[in-house]
Amino acid sequence: MSQSTSCYPKVSVDAAGTNLVSHAGTVLLLRTAETVGLTAALTSALMPWRKPNAIHDPGKTVLDLAVSIAAGGDCLADLDQLRTQPQVMGQVASDPTVSRLITALAGDVDAALAAIAAASAQARARAWELAGQDSPDHAICAENPIAVDLDASLVTAHSEKEQAAPNFKRGFGFHPLLAFVDHGQTGTGEPVAVLLRPGNAGSNTAADHITVVKQALAQLPDAVTGSGRYRVGRKVLIRADGGGGTHEFLDYLTRRHLAYSIGFALTDKLAAAVDLVPDAGWIAAIDNDSGELREGAWIAELTHIVDLTSWPAGMRLIVRAERPHPGAQLTFTDRDGLRLTAFVTNSRGPVERLELRHRRRARCEDRIRALKDTGLRNLPLHRFAKNRIWTAIAALAADLIAWTQMLALTSHDARRWEPKRLRHRLFCIAGSIARHARRTRLHLAATAPDTGLLIAGLQRLNRMRAPT
Numbered sequence: 001m002s003q004s005t006s007c008y009p010k011v012s013v014d015a016a017g018t019n020l021v022s023h024a025g026t027v028l029l030l031r032t033a034e035t036v037g038l039t040a041a042l043t044s045a046l047m048p049w050r051k052p053n054a055i056h057d058p059g060k061t062v063l064d065l066a067v068s069i070a071a072g073g074d075c076l077a078d079l080d081q082l083r084t085q086p087q088v089m090g091q092v093a094s095d096p097t098v099s100r101l102i103t104a105l106a107g108d109v110d111a112a113l114a115a116i117a118a119a120s121a122q123a124r125a126r127a128w129e130l131a132g133q134d135s136p137d138h139a140i141c142a143e144n145p146i147a148v149d150l151d152a153s154l155v156t157a158h159s160e161k162e163q164a165a166p167n168f169k170r171g172f173g174f175h176p177l178l179a180f181v182d183h184g185q186t187g188t189g190e191p192v193a194v195l196l197r198p199g200n201a202g203s204n205t206a207a208d209h210i211t212v213v214k215q216a217l218a219q220l221p222d223a224v225t226g227s228g229r230y231r232v233g234r235k236v237l238i239r240a241d242g243g244g245g246t247h248e249f250l251d252y253l254t255r256r257h258l259a260y261s262i263g264f265a266l267t268d269k270l271a272a273a274v275d276l277v278p279d280a281g282w283i284a285a286i287d288n289d290s291g292e293l294r295e296g297a298w299i300a301e302l303t304h305i306v307d308l309t310s311w312p313a314g315m316r317l318i319v320r321a322e323r324p325h326p327g328a329q330l331t332f333t334d335r336d337g338l339r340l341t342a343f344v345t346n347s348r349g350p351v352e353r354l355e356l357r358h359r360r361r362a363r364c365e366d367r368i369r370a371l372k373d374t375g376l377r378n379l380p381l382h383r384f385a386k387n388r389i390w391t392a393i394a395a396l397a398a399d400l401i402a403w404t405q406m407l408a409l410t411s412h413d414a415r416r417w418e419p420k421r422l423r424h425r426l427f428c429i430a431g432s433i434a435r436h437a438r439r440t441r442l443h444l445a446a447t448a449p450d451t452g453l454l455i456a457g458l459q460r461l462n463r464m465r466a467p468t
Helices: 024-035 038-045 058-070 076-083 095-107 109-134 206-219 247-255 268-276 351-376 384-408 419-427 451-462
Strands: 146-152 172-174 177-182 189-195 236-240 259-264 283-286 293-301 316-322 339-345 431-436 439-444
Touching (some): 024 038, 024 058, 038 058, 058 351, 095 384, 109 206, 146 351, 189 206, 206 236, 206 247, 247 259, 268 316, 283 351, 316 351
Parallel strands (some): 236 259
Antiparallel strands (some): 431 439
């Protein structure tokens, strides 16, 4: 008898398993959707697209797609992984039915996107209400505003797709502009606007920035924006890079009484004004809220040194000088071997605190990376209108993950896990179906390292009363 030299046990494999669920951990996403009322909201909002005597509810189909994307799917056909689990997912539409629904939604794309946005806004308000002190809008005020970060990113198209175009980095595809609510240092964030644009769309297009801000504000609960929704107030902070540093966009933010912290391009004239700042005018940058100093970085305010009369009243110009990283290339606006960057804001307070707040806009890059890992990395459809629907569903998937973390995974490191890790540790936990006394029970794998975390999250959601 030969002895195996393999490092792994030798097992016989067959296809006789029954009552098994491969991605049983996705039940956490389903329970979150029910708790915040997303299931009912989508059903109501997408009712106009339901045909008479139709078996499948368009709202449930869109939610099924969002769960599929959240679990790692990147095309419509990946819904098949959930279709094989009717004990958990219920009746899932077939591929032709899903395709017909996307075509129907794309036929009146603006109305469909408005309906999905209305459903997500309703669920978001409920999620934040349930989160209480863990919600992004807890105890916000002018001194502690809720931050909405704007940024654009490139999405590569690997084939000819409608409105795909060359971009400034010599690639080909799309250039969406996105907005995220920042959950702060202890959390992640959630997308509140996704504006899909051709690859050759400009980075500093004021009209697009205004559109995204309007969409983002419409997603915030009334408790944040007020019933009027126009004069929102400075408890909402809009942060953006230099692409938002235009007259038209800053004028718009000023008219709406929003707080802003926007990157600002330094011209030769502005860079030269840095030489006029006295030594006493430079303040050491800080690294965190405790006031710990950041080595090799200083901040100064140029508001009273340069002429800003053509810009909105109350705008402050703050510049940062920092030693560049080893090997970094200096530009013509850098001075004395120091890298210069600037931003403008209409907020009051010490410049070092305002600069730290603006620097935290870098968390938006993490949110973009997570969204690309949740359906935005590759737009799978050919028609532009259909890809707009896909991006809305991808944003819904990212929202669902963020709400799950905020409500079910509070007080655990998983509150800040990115989608890839959530899939590997939670969503992919296997289970088996058992039936007893006319009840169906899902048994999760007892040997999975994070089964206890998943059960605790479900119990936490069960304690929250679902909306009627």
